[in-house]
Amino acid sequence: MPYRHTLPIQIRFSDVDRFGHVNNNAYFAYYDLGKQEYMRSVLGPDVFDGDIVPVVVNINVDFLAPVHYGDAVSVETSIVRLGNKSFTLDQRAVRTDTGQELCRCRTVMVCVRRDDGQSVPIPAPHRTKISAFEGMECG
Amino acid sequence: MPYRHTLPIQIRFSDVDRFGHVNNNAYFAYYDLGKQEYMRSVLGPDVFDGDIVPVVVNINVDFLAPVHYGDAVSVETSIVRLGNKSFTLDQRAVRTDTGQELCRCRTVMVCVRRDDGQSVPIPAPHRTKISAFEGMECG
Amino acid sequence: MPYRHTLPIQIRFSDVDRFGHVNNNAYFAYYDLGKQEYMRSVLGPDVFDGDIVPVVVNINVDFLAPVHYGDAVSVETSIVRLGNKSFTLDQRAVRTDTGQELCRCRTVMVCVRRDDGQSVPIPAPHRTKISAFEGMECG
Amino acid sequence: MPYRHTLPIQIRFSDVDRFGHVNNNAYFAYYDLGKQEYMRSVLGPDVFDGDIVPVVVNINVDFLAPVHYGDAVSVETSIVRLGNKSFTLDQRAVRTDTGQELCRCRTVMVCVRRDDGQSVPIPAPHRTKISAFEGMECG
Numbered sequence: 001m002p003y004r005h006t007l008p009i010q011i012r013f014s015d016v017d018r019f020g021h022v023n024n025n026a027y028f029a030y031y032d033l034g035k036q037e038y039m040r041s042v043l044g045p046d047v048f049d050g051d052i053v054p055v056v057v058n059i060n061v062d063f064l065a066p067v068h069y070g071d072a073v074s075v076e077t078s079i080v081r082l083g084n085k086s087f088t089l090d091q092r093a094v095r096t097d098t099g100q101e102l103c104r105c106r107t108v109m110v111c112v113r114r115d116d117g118q119s120v121p122i123p124a125p126h127r128t129k130i131s132a133f134e135g136m137e138c139g
Numbered sequence: 140m141p142y143r144h145t146l147p148i149q150i151r152f153s154d155v156d157r158f159g160h161v162n163n164n165a166y167f168a169y170y171d172l173g174k175q176e177y178m179r180s181v182l183g184p185d186v187f188d189g190d191i192v193p194v195v196v197n198i199n200v201d202f203l204a205p206v207h208y209g210d211a212v213s214v215e216t217s218i219v220r221l222g223n224k225s226f227t228l229d230q231r232a233v234r235t236d237t238g239q240e241l242c243r244c245r246t247v248m249v250c251v252r253r254d255d256g257q258s259v260p261i262p263a264p265h266r267t268k269i270s271a272f273e274g275m276e277c278g
Numbered sequence: 279m280p281y282r283h284t285l286p287i288q289i290r291f292s293d294v295d296r297f298g299h300v301n302n303n304a305y306f307a308y309y310d311l312g313k314q315e316y317m318r319s320v321l322g323p324d325v326f327d328g329d330i331v332p333v334v335v336n337i338n339v340d341f342l343a344p345v346h347y348g349d350a351v352s353v354e355t356s357i358v359r360l361g362n363k364s365f366t367l368d369q370r371a372v373r374t375d376t377g378q379e380l381c382r383c384r385t386v387m388v389c390v391r392r393d394d395g396q397s398v399p400i401p402a403p404h405r406t407k408i409s410a411f412e413g414m415e416c417g
Numbered sequence: 418m419p420y421r422h423t424l425p426i427q428i429r430f431s432d433v434d435r436f437g438h439v440n441n442n443a444y445f446a447y448y449d450l451g452k453q454e455y456m457r458s459v460l461g462p463d464v465f466d467g468d469i470v471p472v473v474v475n476i477n478v479d480f481l482a483p484v485h486y487g488d489a490v491s492v493e494t495s496i497v498r499l500g501n502k503s504f505t506l507d508q509r510a511v512r513t514d515t516g517q518e519l520c521r522c523r524t525v526m527v528c529v530r531r532d533d534g535q536s537v538p539i540p541a542p543h544r545t546k547i548s549a550f551e552g553m554e555c556g
Contacts (some may be wrong), residue, residue: 013450014295014303014304014446018347024195025167029164059198060198065197079482092390149288152442156433157435157437158435159435165431168292208435306441334480338478341475
């Protein structure tokens, strides 16, 4: 499956653990960078400032291969499912030079009203923009 | 299901995001603390220093309720499955005062030989200690 | 000089770098913990929520000895100078068991009005509480 | 004073605190990135892998202005003093678009033998490369 959004990651010294590998937890910061960039570029820079915001409810990550300090890493992001109130991102971390897959991540986000925390349908403009960007049927 | 290992967490100012909530990513550091403490106390302090070490291959997390800076949080940890080469931890973050469940995490770890990265059966002493601690049948 | 406030630190796996030492940067999170705890216990839990808040303008740190994962570390905190608008904290990280000094930190904080960012005199109640806690002359 | 090394920083969501500002502690990660890049490009990619390595003994930071999530930030780095066993880096964080100075940092590093931790003179090749890069007199 093609990912339509790619972001090169700036790895920090503090991401590396005592085995010389990028710490598993650092990946979550990388996926966050990819997610934020995707959302801001596809849904608009104010996507996290409105009355209805997407929040993460589930993250499921497979760790496939270790990364070393100095390796160039990119995060690829796609939205692969648009439900009524929720949607699913598929992300992966790859070596920028070889394309080797290092880590895969599925994230389920739900749209909630900020004032009372209740889940609400994905706003129609979001739905349209995501469908257009991903080349999906607009459900 | 009762969790047999509990660890109070020291929340850091840098764990809190611009919405005043503990950042989702900070939970992974909390689960790590619980996991390390569990492993060292049940399997011995040198569990990560030998030729065969457990490594994380999958993490699956449900975010249930937000945490605020100043809340007291504990992580509870149990090993709920012992396979041949892999095992599964069930962890959750709860409010220390009320017991409210904030976040759940399932982690699959595989035993690997450090020198060549190959997966190997869980060492028998590990298996015995975990079974005894968890009150499991020793498969 | 005696420090009147001590806080044991929960060291995280992600604080440790590829040399097996606690990363220099992790100390700043430890000092933050000590500072926050000191401020909340001496000046009140709402010290950072009012119209006038203390902000950091300078940090000066000496790194004296490495810390290893598994070492027990505490942060000691004292306010050693009360100026008109600014004050100075002296902190150090020590091994909890031996008292060995690992790191020293001086932090200058200034009281500012949150709405316009202007520096203002230290509020009199703060001054009184700090002087009392530290056994200082109330300037 | 001109800085001869500039690195754009990729700001992470987890760098931002509950006031919407980049957390003071995040700057230390930014300075680390600048320092590592400088050292690797001027002294060679293996500068931290030899028998003699530079270690940080003092950091002195002035926080001048807040940074917000979404601002583009760069770190500028220069070595401004070459002693016998120690040297001093001058770094600053600036807004990439306006050049506004946000934060200044002086770091003193000492060359130490890795096996016994003793300080030793700066290796002559390092001294030569730094002097050439910075256009200094080679002391």
